[in-house]
Amino acid sequence: MTGLPNIVLVVMDTACWDVVSNDQEAAQEINQLSNQSTTFSTCITSAPWTLPSHASLFTSCTPSRTGTHAGNKQLGTELKTLPKILSNMGYETVAVSNNTWISEEFGFDRGFETFRKNWQYVQSDVDIGEIARREDGIDKYIEVGKRLLDGNPLVNTANAVYGQFFRKRQDDGAKRTNEWISEWLTGRNTDQPFFLFINYLEPHLEYRPSRAYAERFLPDDTSYTEAMEVNQNAWDYIAGNVEMSDHDFEILQALYRAEVAYLDERIGELRCLLEESGDWDDTIFVVMGDHGENIGDYELMDHQYCLYDTLLHVPLIVHGEPFTGGQEIDDPVQLTDIAPTLFDATGIEAPEFREQAQGRSFHPDADTEPREYTFAEYMAPQPSMDALEKRVGDLPEEVYKYDRSLRAIRSTEWKYIRGSDGSEELYHVAEDPGETENLIDTEPEKASELEEELDTWLQSFEHADADGDVSMREETKDRLEDLGYLQ
Incomplete structure (x- = not known):
């Protein structure tokens, strides 16, 4: 060792505070x-996706x-990044x-010496696994044949077969992630x-835990x-094309908890790997x-279109000197605070x-x-109304209420959303943590106070001038749609 500590930063993609921090069985x-x-019991993310x-x-x-x-799906090069500083x-x-x-x-590869895309069996810039999902019949084989010749045919074939037939049989990548880390x-x-930065995907839609984990919940x-078989x-749910009952959402909640439970064990396994290597x-x-995630909350699914705490309140646990001892900190923190803390x-x-x-x-x-x-x-609805219309058809008029940007300011007592x-919207989150009663009409002074604080904050820094969309490969669009992101 050089005297500098190792850093392992684990992201549980789509992890709700309540399940990860308060569910003893699932975590x-x-x-x-x-x-x-x-x-840190009051950690708030900067964005809901x-x-x-x-x-x-x-x-x-x-x-x-x-x-x-x-509106601009690209992390530009203007700002310094945590991995780049650490690399330097x-x-x-x-x-x-x-x-x-x-x-x-x-x-997101800037500053990383090694960047592993775990949805590929062999690391490559060419990705053809989506063809098997997008094409049928003879068209599938024609398209695969064309793409096999783009780059290394053997690598392309291996990735296509892995993506189509093997990847999702075990998990969303956590097992293979840990196997690779063990070798590394x-x-x-x-x-x-x-x-070491890891993004684990298990709690993300779709929830497809194994039978053994699902039946526990x-x-x-x-x-x-x-x-x-539950939708x-x-x-389709947001657009009103399918009806779902409270029991349906109870089932989805159970499947979500099962996904968290599976990932929880993999995180425990990761800790064991670090202990065995002498690095812990x-x-x-x-x-x-x-x-976080909405599973029927506010008549929503997935993690879009709102800034409620179901999406913003996330788990944050830090181990290692000086963060040992089992203490809980109630003071609000943000994901933006993590990098300065690590430095x-x-x-x-x-x-x-x-x-x-x-x-800070x-x-x-x-x-x-x-x-x-x-x-x-x-900053902008994702998916846009146009993307949603292309996927599900005509939208009920009420769905267009989501065609707006949102900003929120939150204290330990109150939250204001504009x-x-x-x-x-104004919520007394200390007494109404579910954000069920909008007090905007009954507490105008508090709303005005928080709006002024929000505007003061917005005026305190230079805003990016990025408003164009990034060009992405068709296979990337298809993979994102597999995760529920409509482009």
Whole structure:
């Protein structure tokens, strides 16, 4: 070791605070880790979906500053990033991503010496697995034959077969992620500290846990076969094309918990790998969510179209000096605060990064005051109304209410949400954590106070001038649609 600690940053994609932090049955390993770590019980993400939330995580800037959102699906090169700074300081930087958004195509490979796209069996820039899903009959074989010749035919064939027939039989990549990490830990240069970033995808739609995990959580009157038949198409539900009962959502909640339980065991396995390699005691280990999930909440599915705490309140657990001991911190923190905290924990100054950062360190020795407010942004609807119409057909008029951007400011007591359509919402989250009663008409002074604070914050930094969409390969679009992201 060089004296610098290793850093392992684990993102549980689509992980809700309630399930990860309060469900002892679904998150046994994580709760055990929490008992030995520091848990931040009021961690708020900067955006309710993967692309902008990860941009905020890596840059310590909110979506208005990064310019990364549904209207510009690219993390640009203007801002410094956490992996790039760590690489410059001598860290071996490694990423294992199971989510297509987090890839080089969208700018997230910058600073990583190794970037593994775990949806591929052999790492390649060419991806043809989507053809088997997109084409039928003879057209499938014609298209596969064409694409096989683009690059390395053997690699392309291996990736196509893996993506079509094998990848989803076991999990969404957590098992294979850990297998690769085990080999990497065995062969790496132990004289060099490492930064390992992992995006695990299991809690993301669709929920397809194995029978063994699902049956631990399903209602007694529901078989595994029946559970697998419940609608999981969020967009058909939102558009009113399918009706779903409370029992349907109870089943989906159970499947979601089963996915979390499976991933929980894989995170425990990851810890064991670090212990076996002798790295655990020299590692800052962070487990977090990038955003939450709506499973029938607010008549929504997936993680779009709102800024309620079901999407914004995420788990955050940090282990390693000085974050041991099992304490729980109630002070609000944001995902933008993680990078400055890691720099304080490593003793890295990173002055240019800190100058751009909108986050503030929550390291115990940091000279920072606790946050009074946290902020979140939803810069454009994703999917857009046009994309939704192309997928599901004509939309009911009420669905067009989602065609707006949103910003939110939250204290420990109150939350104010403002839409570009002129809509306003105010919730007394301390007494109404489910955000069920909009008090905008009965508490006008509080709403005005929070709106003024929100505007003051928006005026305090330079906004990105990025408003164009990134060009992406057709196979990337198809893979994102498999995850429920309509383009």
